[in-house]
Amino acid sequence: MATERQVSMAQFRADLDTINPTRGISEIVVHHTWSPDAAAYRGLETVRAVRRYHVEVRGWSDNGYHVMIGPSGAIFLCRPIEQPGAHTAGRNAHSVGVSFIANFDRDEPGSYAGLRAGQEVVAALLERFELDANAIRFHREFANKTCPGLKLGLAEFRRQVEAAGSRANPARPKVVLLPGGEVIECHAAVEDGVTRVDLRPVAEALGWAVHDRLKEQGKVYVVKGEG
Ligand SMILES: [Zn+2]
Structure with missing residues (x-):
């Protein structure tokens, strides 16, 4: 049955x-496809091919994974x-399976743009x-495999998902301007002890202007007393 x-x-x-x-979901199990890499x-053709393999060769009712992430x-x-x-x-009854279309035994996670999307997906599931x-x-905790790949570490992956979750949830720390107590609607989070706040809404609330036309050159200008 095609559902993808x-x-x-x-x-x-x-x-x-x-x-x-x-069904009482209590775990998110992360995979890589290994092949295709x-x-x-x-x-979508690759996702369909994985489903066909799972159905026609493995004899399953559908794609084995719930979510797949492209590079x-x-x-x-x-x-x-x-x-x-x-x-x-042994873990299927109570878990959600998320699979990166990658071979992270070999593909570098650092140059795989889908890593962040996958982490946001996992954060949303949590x-x-x-x-x-x-x-x-990670699948390898339960099987004699490297899945989701030797280049991914579980502790770091968990930290990155937590960071993705706080980026996605603007309800957590609010920016309050003092004096006056004006609340600025923007993404704000403390990640690994570093406070990260969206610059533009805060700057504009302070009456400053942000110019990012030159951001390709690595520069964003914050101009006081303008705008
Ligand atoms: Zn796996």
Whole structure:
């Protein structure tokens, strides 16, 4: 049964809000496809090929994974999350399987744009099912495999997902201008002890202007007393 479709991050979040799985989801298991690797990726066609392999060769009812992520950050909904997947022996009943189209034994995560999209997907799943980063598991914890690849470390991956979650959730720290107590609507987060705040809304609330026309040259100008 063909169920895969590409969605934006916003659609992924909206879809998550509309489903109500009753199977007690308590883990997100992360995979890589290994083959096809990032270089072999051909968009939706690759996702369909994985589904056909799982159905026709492995004999499963659908793609084994719930979500697949492309090297450029495309998000593909595969098997419906309400149904148990077929991706990690012994863990399928209560988990969601997310797979990067990559071979992270060889492909460099640092030059794989989809890594961040996948981490945002995992962050959204954690938020939806009220789980913390300890619920992120790697397939290799449960199988004699390297999946999701030797170049990915679980502790770092969990930290990056937590950071993605705080970027995605502007409800957490608010910026309050003093005196006066004006609340600035912007992304604000403390990541690894560093406070990160969107510059433009804060600067503009202070009556400063931000010029980023030269950002290709590595410069953003913040001009006091303008605008
Ligand atoms: Zn795997």
